[in-house]
Amino acid sequence: MIRIRSLTKSFGALQVLKGVDLDVHRGEVVSLIGASGSGKSTLLRCINGLEDPETGLIEVDGALMGRELRGGRIHEVSPRRARAQRAEVGMVFQSFHLFGHRTVLENVMLAPRHVRRVSRDAARSAAMEQLERVGLADKAGNYPRQLSGGQQQRVAIARALCMRPTVMLFDEPTSALDPELVGEVLDVIKDIAADGATMIIVTHELAFARDVSDQVVFLHHGTILESGPPEQLFGAPRHERTRAFLQRFTGTD
Structure with a gap:
């Protein structure tokens, strides 16, 4: 690979x-x-x-x-x-690099919408699937400042996975x-x-x-x-x- x-x-x-x-x-x-x-x-x-x-x-x-x-x-x-x-190629960094002015769901949806050019509904569905996978579906409406460091890194992982990388x-x-x-x-x-x-x-x-x-x-x-x-x-x-x-x-x- x-x-x-x-x-x-x-x-x-x-x-x-x-x-x-x-x-x-x-x-x-x-x-x-x-x-x-x-x-x-x-x-x-x-x-x-x-x-x-x-x-x-x-x-x-x-x-x-x-x-x-x-x-x-x-x-x-x-x-x-x-x-x-x-x-x-999905990448998860040492620092979380989340957008503080966007919700958890919006952070995870952003790349599929603007890079993959998928529809909003498809991006939302994929984002919720990955947030569920990392155990944070219930935090979708929260902002990064409302999360612990571990939760923020799990959001960053969901964001990378949402792009379906190789x-x-x-x-x-x-x-x-x-x-x-x-x-x-x-x-x-x-x-x-x-x-x-x-x-x-x-x-x-x-x-x-x-x-x-x-x-x-x-x-x-x-x-x-x-x-x-x-x-x-x-x-x-x-x-x-x-x-x-x-x-x-x-x-x-």
Whole structure:
């Protein structure tokens, strides 16, 4: 479903991604772990087109993201085509990015109405379906300020799901939450994973990554140092830096 080859990205003199290769199969849940600054969030932003990589290719469901092959050469796609491609990649950020002057229902309806161009009735029906899915149908008429942080993040998840994306990306979805609110968001993500969604999750919640992932990827200084099924990576990591990272975050040998 996702194929990444030789991906590089720099910000000025700082090279953040250094030739990343990654495959994510349909229905697979992949967790990206690693220290802050290792390139995890930048990798997600390249996949959904918020950042333009310098070199390398990204394919989502067989289509090159931001590029197309014409006349035997690769060219950048038009802005309109790029927007259509990004609509296939759902993104949930650390911060909720909800519109404070719109109700919960209006926030979730907005993208289907203006990006997918669906009717108001269809957008409303889809929005209520997703709010029901995240357990917030009864909050449809509320404004974001009337919700807890965990509820706001669940609204943001419903908003992304309402676009019916091909893949879902989560960028540290619990990092802005108080500890007692983390569980409710992780439970929603687990439910989405159980439904067979293709997902990449950047997270520092290592127990969650171990529980929900088909594959765990450890990034270090812009490269994939190690990857594998959770029982292998957490139980018998091959690289010393992976072992040191896990020991620091879990307090175990």
